[in-house]
C-alpha cells in the first residue's frame with residue numbers, strides 16, 4: 001500500500017511549511033488528487049488519521065479534505081480536449097489514439113489552514 005508513503009510525504013511537506021511560517025498547529029490540509037492518479041482517496045484518508053497522530057506534533061488532529069480533479073486528455077489528430085474517463089486513450093470524437101493526458105495524474109497540496117495564533121488578551 002503506497003498511500004502511507006504518500007501521506008508521510010504530504011505531512012512532511014506541510015510540516016516543513018509550518019516550521020518556515022512559524023506555525024504551531026495545522027488544522028486542515030486540502031489535497032488535490034487527479035482522477036486517474038494511482039492514489040486512492042479512501043486509503044489516503046485511512047492512513048492520514050493514523051499518520052497525523054504519530055508523525056508530527058504540529059499535525060495532531062489535522063483534518064484532511066481531498067478534492068478529486070477531473071482528468072482531461074487531448075487528441076493530436078482532431079485537437080479535441082475530452083474527459084479521460086470513460087474514453088481513455090481513444091478519442092471520442094475521431095476515434096484516434098494519438099492522445100495524451102493533460103491533467104488528472106497529480107497529487108498536490110492545494111492549501112493549508114492553520115490554527116489561529118494564541119492571542120495575548
Ligand SMILES: [Zn+2]
Nearest residue numbers: 075078091094
Ligand atoms: Zn480526435
